[in-house]
Amino acid sequence: MNYWLMKSEPEAFSIDDLAERPKGTEPWDGVRNYQARNFMRDEMKVGDGVLFYHSNCKPPGVVGIAEVASKPYPDPTAFDAGSKYFDANSDPDNPRWILVDIKFKRKLKRLISLQELKDHAEALGDFALLRRGNRLSIMPVTAEQWATILKLEKQAAPE
């Protein structure tokens, strides 16, 4: 079993939006970055753990837990001319953009902010989220990092 962190802007799609989905699942569409796509296409397995991260908001941070809920399949928005994610260069016979479904598990008891993660950079070790200039929207998380973050959840919020 592997672990992941997936970013979403809460104004576009938040952890609460995911929780309110009829089956708690949502196709993770709109990813148009090859590295992020490759994680979904090549490495994700049903049942993998997902840290749901709110980006581009105040404060950014991890807000919930989800899991991978489907095998990878073509992103339908790439073929929808009315979608903002439409990609005329994606051939339906050889789809360029691949996604998985994500399923809601639970919200964290409290938000673990990016700042708090930075404060524990030593315990987290080499973490893609904390690397300078990181813009990747999907990244791997080690079992140790996963455990460290859930341990932080149990502690009182920092000042």
Place this chain on the structure above:
DNA sequence: GCCAACGTTGGC
């Protein structure tokens, strides 16, 4: 609103 980082595009 600013700006650093960085991926993509397109001219050559």
Place this chain on the structure above:
DNA sequence: GCCAACGTTGGC
């Protein structure tokens, strides 16, 4: 294949 221009991400 190089690289400047441009667009996007996302923290601050």
